[in-house]
Amino acid sequence: MRERWLNCVMIWCRCVSWLLFAYLTQAQMAVNSLRGEKHTANGIIMESSMRRAGQPFRQQLEAPNPVQAANYMDDLLKDYDAARKILLGDFTKRSRIAVVYMCFERAEVIRRSLPAVMRSDGVEKFDLYISQDAGSGYVINKDLHFPESVRIAYIRHRANLCTGLHHHFVKAFAFDIMGYEGVIIVEEDNVVHPQALQLLARMIDLSVNQPDIGIVSLLDMDNSAFLDAAKFAVGINPVNGSMGHLWVYGFHKSRYTAVRQDLYDYFNTIKGQDYRLKHEPPLSDKIKALMASKGFPADGELSQDRYFIYSLAKRGFKRRYQTLFRFFEPIGYLGLHHRHTEAQFFAVFGRGMFNGRIRPEDAFDVTKDPANPELIKAGLRERINRIWRRYFSIDVHEPLVEETFTGIMEGRLNGVEAMTDIRNAGVKATAG
Numbered sequence: 001m002r003e004r005w006l007n008c009v010m011i012w013c014r015c016v017s018w019l020l021f022a023y024l025t026q027a028q029m030a031v032n033s034l035r036g037e038k039h040t041a042n043g044i045i046m047e048s049s050m051r052r053a054g055q056p057f058r059q060q061l062e063a064p065n066p067v068q069a070a071n072y073m074d075d076l077l078k079d080y081d082a083a084r085k086i087l088l089g090d091f092t093k094r095s096r097i098a099v100v101y102m103c104f105e106r107a108e109v110i111r112r113s114l115p116a117v118m119r120s121d122g123v124e125k126f127d128l129y130i131s132q133d134a135g136s137g138y139v140i141n142k143d144l145h146f147p148e149s150v151r152i153a154y155i156r157h158r159a160n161l162c163t164g165l166h167h168h169f170v171k172a173f174a175f176d177i178m179g180y181e182g183v184i185i186v187e188e189d190n191v192v193h194p195q196a197l198q199l200l201a202r203m204i205d206l207s208v209n210q211p212d213i214g215i216v217s218l219l220d221m222d223n224s225a226f227l228d229a230a231k232f233a234v235g236i237n238p239v240n241g242s243m244g245h246l247w248v249y250g251f252h253k254s255r256y257t258a259v260r261q262d263l264y265d266y267f268n269t270i271k272g273q274d275y276r277l278k279h280e281p282p283l284s285d286k287i288k289a290l291m292a293s294k295g296f297p298a299d300g301e302l303s304q305d306r307y308f309i310y311s312l313a314k315r316g317f318k319r320r321y322q323t324l325f326r327f328f329e330p331i332g333y334l335g336l337h338h339r340h341t342e343a344q345f346f347a348v349f350g351r352g353m354f355n356g357r358i359r360p361e362d363a364f365d366v367t368k369d370p371a372n373p374e375l376i377k378a379g380l381r382e383r384i385n386r387i388w389r390r391y392f393s394i395d396v397h398e399p400l401v402e403e404t405f406t407g408i409m410e411g412r413l414n415g416v417e418a419m420t421d422i423r424n425a426g427v428k429a430t431a432g
Helices: 002-034 066-077 080-088 107-118 162-177 196-207 253-270 283-294 304-314 342-349 371-388 398-409 415-431
Strands: 045-047 097-103 127-132 152-156 182-187 190-192 213-217 235-240 248-252 319-323 328-330
Touching (some): 066 080, 080 162, 097 107, 097 196, 107 127, 162 182, 162 253, 162 304, 182 190, 196 319, 213 304, 283 304, 371 415
Parallel strands (some): 097 182, 213 319
Antiparallel strands (some): 045 152, 190 328, 213 248, 235 319
């Protein structure tokens, strides 16, 4: 029995390591291959209408016009005062931190995710911007009601920016054009927890005086099965800056200022190019040359997200603050990752999000007190044993606890798959 148990442990540890590698590889490949592939052209509007109309969703497949997008961006960035007038009319900034909801044309996705942002706790204390890339005739404020209690500016770009220019626009808009202290970015295919914005705002404030923290983000995996929510629901963890995606995240102006020139260099490299082809020559060669000139990894990813992370790391911001629990529900199979089936998508990212209530102002770095990591380890050991002891007569082997704990603290554990593997290992052992 003991030999069979030890063999099971060894197999499970190897399985977890392989799954973690597969998850990171598959997730990055999905992002690299799918982002921005169906952008088209439209007009720019800042609207404040509160009407709701049942307008059908029409998806157009026109190719983007990179030259038009480049000219549009250049016009906005050459005169910030004029850009504010063009984009916002008489809209007046009133908050320290801006929230930017980025979207394209996927009506089904927007109908699920945007209302969650607009219903967020304390949302009236933020300036909320909807930045919609040019695409179909889908006009959001003719389909969804904008609450009068929420300060919303709806921007419909008149050029198809694709993801590369669109993300540059959001950063330059928040800090260069509008002068905010911080920005929170929500991509369209994520349904946020009611308190996610408040939590991220608190995390931005906590990051300011941490010399190695660049961005703050919501964990993109569901590890709740291993953690004690009563103790650590508002716990945040400093992890490697490249760990996880930039789906729901934020950062302080000081971080943008530190890498601003790097970001503009990337912007000028991709401007006027078809960003959908960033992994093919000649654009891939241009991005690789830029990265080499910056001293970034020669085999590094070419996306704007990864370039942003590399830029921050070069300036000393090598880590990010990440939540221990997931405060959003990913619905990428409907949007960014629309080539995945629902089953395939959730096999990688899991389902659901933290379903309790928190005090965002109590957010804390779990590594500041050495007792916290030990409590986390003890809690996950107990939770693993609840399953383990159903199949085995002794407690779980300690190396398995250590591996799981390390995965959590490094921000790389896929808790859904790990817990499934524990159950499968037990079933296999008892069947043998």
